[in-house]
Amino acid sequence: MLTVYWDALRYRYMITKKALRRAKILAFAEKHGIDMALEAFEVKKRTFFAWKKKWILGGKGIEALNNKSKTPTTKRKRL
16 A cells, blocks of 8 residues: 555656646647747747657657756766
8 A cells, every 4th residue: 555655656746847848839839830839939949849859759758758867977087
């Protein structure tokens, strides 16, 4: 019973507000056209298509639009 609680807590915050905004912009573009969406939300065309590519590669799930970690894979070490 406790594992259900922990799973609910874990998956509750999987979708960020930024991902929801990006999904809203993509849905608006599907309905009204890309040019109107870019003008209405003040997003650059390249950024829009990068989000769309991430969304399609992620199986059209909103979780795919979350930001990824920006830390480098190999960090510099002090000599």
